[in-house]
Each structure stands twice: as structure tokens, then as C-alpha cells.
Amino acid sequence: MGLLGDELAFGRALTAPEYESVIALGHRKQYPADASLLTEGDRTGHVVIMNRGWATVSRTTDRGTTRLILGLRGPGELLGEMAALDNHPRSATVRALGTVEATVIGGDAFRRFLATHPRVSGLVIRQLTFRLRSADQERSALASLTVLQRLASRLTELSGATAPGPYAPPVPGTGHHGVVVHLAQDELAATVGATREAVAKALRLLRAQNIVRTGTRMVEILDPELLALLAEGHRE
Structure with missing residues (x-):
């Protein structure tokens, strides 16, 4: 079972110039405890890079009355990349666990950056793969x-x-x-x-x-x- 993100979070896997270039695409925002950074079902396309604090990633169950926490995300983690890449509704809610500071980047700007920075694009793909594998492990644990x-x-x-x-x-x-x-x-x-x-x-x-x-x-x-x-x- 795995609740925490990749050992080498997106922000920490970037070189210093890459990190500065990515952060320059967006704006800093502070979220109070229990505020939603991203909301399941929304059709927004921006991404969020965590700078400080922790947040829970959760989604409602099939019954729609309870939620399942899928992960905990901390400094350096990239959030919301799936909706930014495929233009589908958000698949989960991200909620601040205490005060959170983050950088919010518009989906268009983020996609243009990835198109011209293949190494960074590869890091996003690696993160998606890691989280899919983690989700498979979680389902197996729930069953066994x-x-x-x-x-x-x-x-x-x-x-x-x-x-x-x-x-x-x-x-x-x-x-x-x-x-x-x-x-x-x-x-x-x-x-x-x-x-x-x-x-x-x-x-x-x-x-x-x-x-x-x-x-x-x-x-x-x-x-x-x-x-x-x-x-x-x-x-x-």
C-alpha cells in the first residue's frame, strides 16, 4: 500500500533552470486548512505545484456518500496534470491539510511548456505511471x-x-x-x-x-x- 507520492517529487526532479521556468508560468496562492485546491468533477484545466504544506487527494465512492483518500501530497508534488492533459473532468478532490502554499499554472501554458521541454514531459509521464501502479496496489490491498x-x-x-x-x-x-x-x-x-x-x-x-x-x-x-x-x- 502507498499513500505518499513518488519519492522524487516532480518539483525536486527538475533542474534549477527547469524549476524556475515552470514556476514562472503561474502565480502563488495560499489555501487555508480544509480548502479545496482541486474539486472532483470540475472541468478546470490548471495544474498546481505544492510549495509548502500537505493535502489529501480523495474521491467519492460508488455509493456517493463516503470518500476514499487516495493519497497525501506534499512539497514539490504536481497536481491536476490529468485534467490538464486530457480535458476531462477532475477525477479527485485535493483538500488542504493545514495551510498550503502552491503555484497555480494555467493548462494551456503548462501544455506548451511540456511540448518544448521533453525531459520535463517525461517526468510527468513517470509520475502518472507511478500513481497508476500505486492505485493498482491499493485496490489489491482492499480486496486481500x-x-x-x-x-x-x-x-x-x-x-x-x-x-x-x-x-x-x-x-x-x-x-x-x-x-x-x-x-x-x-x-x-x-x-x-x-x-x-x-x-x-x-x-x-x-x-x-x-x-x-x-x-x-x-x-x-x-x-x-x-x-x-x-x-x-x-x-x-
């Missing part, structure tokens, strides 16, 4: 893993020591001894395709084994090794 396994896998991913994300390492004097993931239970449920009740039950099991500790909008990882084993389907 339990909620506990999916949750353990997600928490392991988000708390990885080398992975960027909405988490924080332990800080002296805070009372936290492990990595803290700052997501509410309903948000965690949306990242693993489960109900909030099912995730709450899985978290109770993890708390009972002293693997995690929970609080308001946070899950502290106390035993990352055992959590990783659960994610892989092992049993004690």
Missing part, C-alpha cells in the same frame, strides 16, 4: 487485507523515519516517545477504505498490545517493529 492489516500498513508508511508526511518525531518534554501521526480516526478510515467504527476497533486492539497510543487527531507509534509485522500479516 483485513482492516487491521491495512491500518498497520498505513501507520507504518506514515511514520517511516525517512518518509515525508504529516507526522512528527518524538520531542523531549511532550510525553511522546514514538512517532506521532496527526490524522483523525475518520481520516485514517478514509485512507484504508474502511468505516470509522472498523478503524476504532482495530486501534483498540493495537492499544491493548501497547503498539500505539491514541489521542485527539493523533496516533503515537510505540512499537514500530510489531506494527510492521502486523502489516505483513505475521502473528505472534
